[in-house]
Amino acid sequence: xxxxxxxxxxxxxxxxxxxxxxxxxxxxxxxxxxxxxxxxxxxxxxxxxxxxxxxxxxxxxxxxxxxxxxxxxxxxxxxxxxxxxxxxxxxxxxxxxxxxxxxxxxxxxxxxxxxxxxxxxxxxxxxxxxxxxxxxxxxxxxxxxxxxxx
Numbered sequence: 001x002x003x004x005x006x007x008x009x010x011x012x013x014x015x016x017x018x019x020x021x022x023x024x025x026x027x028x029x030x031x032x033x034x035x036x037x038x039x040x041x042x043x044x045x046x047x048x049x050x051x052x053x054x055x056x057x058x059x060x061x062x063x064x065x066x067x068x069x070x071x072x073x074x075x076x077x078x079x080x081x082x083x084x085x086x087x088x089x090x091x092x093x094x095x096x097x098x099x100x101x102x103x104x105x106x107x108x109x110x111x112x113x114x115x116x117x118x119x120x121x122x123x124x125x126x127x128x129x130x131x132x133x134x135x136x137x138x139x140x141x142x143x144x145x146x147x148x149x150x
């Protein structure tokens with residue numbers, strides 16, 4: 001028994017080992033931090049996706065308005081599509097789907113137009129080739145002929 005004012009030997013009083021509890025708390029804290037980072041990343045990605053959808057709908061709305069005013073018969077129902085794109089009461093996901101539909105129709109139209117132009121160019125080359133061949137067939141040996149009066 002220690003007397004008041006006497007020396008205390010710490011070796012006689014071993015301290016409990018709390019390193020396991022500390023390590024467990026560190027792992028739990030890291031897990032919570034990782035979960036928070038994942039949630040924050042998901043929120044950021046959602047915000048960016050929403051901004052992208054809003055921009056897509058806005059661009060599609062402008063294109064639809066232009067088509068409606070300049071070429072209303074080019075795409076059937078373009079007026080209804082434009083109204084859908086501009087109606088803020090319709091959920092953004094549905095308006096985005098309408099925008100994607102417009103872009104798909106336009107892409108198909110561009111591809112068809114490109115094929116038509118390629119076909120026209122091919123027909124012109126064939127006509128030029130045919131005209132060149134018919135000129136050679138008039139004089140197959142390439143002999144220069146002179147009229148008797150010369």
